[in-house]
Amino acid sequence: MSGERQDDDFLLGNARFTNLNKATDTMTTKQNKILIVGAGLSGSVLARQLAEANLSCVVIDRRENIAGMCYSSRDEETGIDVHRFGPHIFHTSNERVWSFVNRFDHWAPWVNQIKANNAKGVFSMPINLQTINQLFGANMNPMQAKEFIKSKQDKSIIEPKNAEEQLLRFVGSDIYETFFRDYSTKQWGVSPRELSADIIKRIPVRFNYSDNYYFDKYQGFPMSGYTQWVANMLKHELIELRLQTAYDPSMKDEYAHVFYSGPLDEYFEYSEGDLSYRTVDFKYERGMGDLQGCGCMNYTDMSVPYTRAHEHKYFSPWESHEKSVLLYEYSREASRDDDRFYPKRMPEDMLRLTQYMKLAEKEEKTSFIGRLGCYRYLDMHHVIAISLDYAQAYLSWRDGSSTPLSKWATSPC
Numbered sequence: 001m002s003g004e005r006q007d008d009d010f011l012l013g014n015a016r017f018t019n020l021n022k023a024t025d026t027m028t029t030k031q032n033k034i035l036i037v038g039a040g041l042s043g044s045v046l047a048r049q050l051a052e053a054n055l056s057c058v059v060i061d062r063r064e065n066i067a068g069m070c071y072s073s074r075d076e077e078t079g080i081d082v083h084r085f086g087p088h089i090f091h092t093s094n095e096r097v098w099s100f101v102n103r104f105d106h107w108a109p110w111v112n113q114i115k116a117n118n119a120k121g122v123f124s125m126p127i128n129l130q131t132i133n134q135l136f137g138a139n140m141n142p143m144q145a146k147e148f149i150k151s152k153q154d155k156s157i158i159e160p161k162n163a164e165e166q167l168l169r170f171v172g173s174d175i176y177e178t179f180f181r182d183y184s185t186k187q188w189g190v191s192p193r194e195l196s197a198d199i200i201k202r203i204p205v206r207f208n209y210s211d212n213y214y215f216d217k218y219q220g221f222p223m224s225g226y227t228q229w230v231a232n233m234l235k236h237e238l239i240e241l242r243l244q245t246a247y248d249p250s251m252k253d254e255y256a257h258v259f260y261s262g263p264l265d266e267y268f269e270y271s272e273g274d275l276s277y278r279t280v281d282f283k284y285e286r287g288m289g290d291l292q293g294c295g296c297m298n299y300t301d302m303s304v305p306y307t308r309a310h311e312h313k314y315f316s317p318w319e320s321h322e323k324s325v326l327l328y329e330y331s332r333e334a335s336r337d338d339d340r341f342y343p344k345r346m347p348e349d350m351l352r353l354t355q356y357m358k359l360a361e362k363e364e365k366t367s368f369i370g371r372l373g374c375y376r377y378l379d380m381h382h383v384i385a386i387s388l389d390y391a392q393a394y395l396s397w398r399d400g401s402s403t404p405l406s407k408w409a410t411s412p413c
């Protein structure tokens with residue numbers, strides 16, 4: 001195995017981290033000190049930008065590790081780097097984001113190719129000419145397939161009222177039932193009939209054999225692993241990291257500004273009710289050689305209780321391992337004590353969100369950042385771009401060259 005590193009340093013390393021990012025004498029005045037709640041990607045990018053603008057930042061996280069949802073560490077039994085909260089495939093076409101991420105590690109290219117597994121077989125995703133020809137037992141060329149899918153679309157649906165109608169309108173019932181109905185029900189815990197049509201803005205159907213999941217110019221993995229990559233970002237003399245430290249409102253008085261990337265409802269002590277999320281339980285399977293033959297496999301039948309399985313050795317193709325580790329994902333409703341994965345954004349959530357936004361507007365020196373603070377699903381490249389912009393907005397506001405500063409790094413609605 002090449003590219004060996006010491007992940008334990010980042011697992012339990014409160015002391016290690018504190019040593020790594022030793023607080024300096026400059027970190028004294030209240031007027032200049034910034035508190036960043038959360039050492040995930042949003043908090044870490046923001047901290048780095050502010051530190052480089054000569055501001056002292058204290059980054060706290062209640063976990064014992066950095067990197068939030070991007071956290072990865074080596075599996076003890078197999079030595080494979082495991083993305084502990086599900087596979088994270090970095091992709092972007094944003095040159096500024098790409099050049100920022102490259103400052104903190106070398107990146108290995110990757111093409112995300114996903115399979116869908118159900119009673120009818122194993123299919124290529126996203127839906128492409130291979131998927132269509134296999135499902136319908138045909139040999140269509142691109143033009144024929146386009147016409148064929150058109151003939152399958154439910155044209156009686158003009159204004160889709162929910163995700164099911166949206167899908168039926170786009171791809172018809174065969175594709176909907178084979179790939180989306182059960183998968184989506186397992187993932188969200190409700191039928192696509194209860195999900196907003198907006199969730200499915202567009203379905204990537206390709207009328208060629210391209211099975212690259214993303215169209216982005218850059219796609220890949222940090223070769224030292226996500227945790228080390230974030231650690232490199234946080235390595236700055238003006239950043240002090242405190243792990244296993246939960247946010248407490250009394251902390252606010254000590255700082256010039258607070259950037260909060262924790263859950264929005266929790267910040268306001270759930271006064272307007274809980275914002276709903278899905279969480280995921282992972283079951284690990286280990287064995288010799290290859291266990292499923294690809295990185296990501298979606299299970300699209302209701303009879304299989306898990307939604308996905310990922311074989312993590314595929315996410316570091318520059319290494320070689322005799323053993324393998326497979327993680328099965330079981331999706332369920334999140335409680336307050338769970339890690340919150342996917343914001344559900346049901347109609348009742350959106351009403352609560354509006355109430356929380358009103359409360360947030362009254363906060364004097366707190367800004368809300370990241371996927372939990374803004375109650376939005378955001379990919380890594382989104383979060384990075386948003387934090388880069390927001391750091392700039394804060395700096396301009398601070399030096400008086402622009403006003404006002406929005407409460408939100410990105411709009412929650």
Ligand SMILES: Cc1cc2nc3c(=O)[nH]c(=O)nc-3n(C[C@H](O)[C@H](O)[C@H](O)COP(=O)(O)OP(=O)(O)OC[C@H]3O[C@@H](n4cnc5c(N)ncnc54)[C@H](O)[C@@H]3O)c2cc1C
Pocket residue numbers: 037038039040041042043060061062063066067068069070085086087088089090091245246247261262263340341342369370371372378379380381383
């Ligand atoms: C299952 C899953 C798969 C994903 N796959 C991809 C992918 O393939 N590609 C991609 O681009 N993106 C992916 N993402 C999105 C990616 O994880 C996010 O973009 C990114 O993690 C957001 O970073 P964040 O800092 O906003 O939030 P988080 O990573 O959640 O970080 C927030 C941090 O704040 C800390 N915190 C919260 N409350 C408090 C508190 N009160 N006190 C102290 N600390 C606190 C938390 O412990 C956490 O460390 C995926 C997300 C999930 C859930």
